[in-house]
Amino acid sequence: MTSLWQHARRPAARTDDSWQVDGNVYYGTGRPVDGRERPLPQEFEAKVRHAYKSNGPVFALMLVRQLLFSEARFQFRQMRNRRPGELFGTPALAPLETPWPGGTTGNLLSRYIQNADLEGNGYVTNYTPGRLKVLRPDWVTIITGSEESPGQPSDAIDSELLGYMYDPPTGNEPWFLLPEQVGHFAPIPDPEFQYRGMSWLTPVIREIVGDTAATRHKLKFFENGATPQVVVSMDASVTPDKVRKFQALMDSQHRGVDTAYKTLYLGGGADVTVVGKDLHQLDFKATQGAGETRLAAAAGVPPVIVGFSEGLAGSSLNAGNYASSRRRLADGTMRPLWREAAGSLAPLIDVPAGAELWYDDRDIAFLREDRRDAAEIQGLQSRTIRQLVDAGYEPKSVVAAVEAEDYSLLTHTGLYSVQLQKPGSGEPAPEEDPEVT
Known part of the structure; x- marks a missing residue:
């Protein structure tokens, strides 16, 4: 860079x-x-x-x-x-x-x-x-x-x-x-x-x-051997030139992935200690x-x-x-x-x-389960619409109120179900006598 x-x-x-x-x-x-x-x-x-x-x-x-x-x-x-x-x-x-x-x-x-x-x-x-x-x-x-x-x-x-x-x-x-x-x-x-x-x-x-x-x-x-880091120590009698030659030989035979896990042979007073x-x-x-x-x-x-x-x-x-x-x-x-x-x-x-x-x-396929949830919500809304219409509310106002989640939009028709009529307020008309002409 x-x-x-x-x-x-x-x-x-x-x-x-x-x-x-x-x-x-x-x-x-x-x-x-x-x-x-x-x-x-x-x-x-x-x-x-x-x-x-x-x-x-x-x-x-x-x-x-x-x-x-x-x-x-x-x-x-x-x-x-x-x-x-x-x-x-x-x-x-x-x-x-x-x-x-x-x-x-x-x-x-x-x-x-x-x-x-x-x-x-x-x-x-x-x-x-x-x-x-x-x-x-x-x-x-x-x-x-x-x-x-x-x-x-x-x-x-x-x-x-x-x-x-x-x-x-x-x-x-x-x-x-x-x-x-x-x-x-x-x-x-x-x-x-x-x-x-x-x-x-x-x-x-x-x-x-x-x-x-x-x-x-x-x-x-x-890259460096796929093995723990080690410290190699030498005897004090080993000269720096021999240490460098030993280092080059060890790196060439044991450094890198291709040479990992090979047996390590030491000599000349060398000692290996694992530190990593x-x-x-x-x-x-x-x-x-x-x-x-x-x-x-x-x-x-x-x-x-x-x-x-x-x-x-x-x-x-x-x-x-x-x-x-x-x-x-x-x-x-x-x-x-x-x-x-x-x-x-x-x-x-x-x-x-x-x-x-x-x-x-x-x-979107990832959201298909959301579509199923939406269908379940629509099912609940449709049952709510049916119940409100049966209760006498205008169908258009019911749909608008359910979609907007605002029940103040409901408008009643003034008509009530039979269960809400007072007793006797809805007397049926008398039947005609078939024999009367």
């Missing part, structure tokens, strides 16, 4: 927000300057290279999130009295269904969540009419402005979002995009910024570094597994879903526990992400009046 990816050193007092990999130091996102909230390019590249492309647990977690997130589709959802109604589609959804030539909704969502996971922000623009383009997040700067405090617009009380500047390192003039031209997906707000989001990787950077170091430790264990521990003595599985679980917690993905070691132990694989983990991922992580994605993409298309852009998860 060359110095191209290394940020210029800051004063020693500001090293609390840095992290180091392979001798290179990386820092957190830069502070807003003159109304511009911008990331540091090397921060995004460091997460891509040292987390997503180099760390197995991080890649596995992001892949689970990406695969499930990309399964959703978009629909419009009717809004009645500020309450959601049924889903429907129109040709206005075409840019989301085919965002670019050959692209699909799944391709768009995959890029969207990937950028948000790595940099905390996903950007999509409709700069080209009828087409969408995913913007690389570290080339996007958020522009804010203020009339009262031009010098510090991002901190002013009347600060507003003016737009986005897309500036690839090509040497050309950057593009300025209005807010209605950009879908900005920032599911985790960054508390240090007004509009920017924060990657879930940021709080667990040191966990990633530790997991990477543990993997390298395991690799070195096998093997992986079992270090409880290596538990050590690395605990770090994986903390990464999974930050990603909002239960360890049993992604297949981490701690998630595959004990009662975690019981049907009830796995179902609970699946529900946790769907309800606690994915549905909030889909909701935020729908809201961020809505400005890029023509949303019909009286409706909102929403996600459609009805065809």
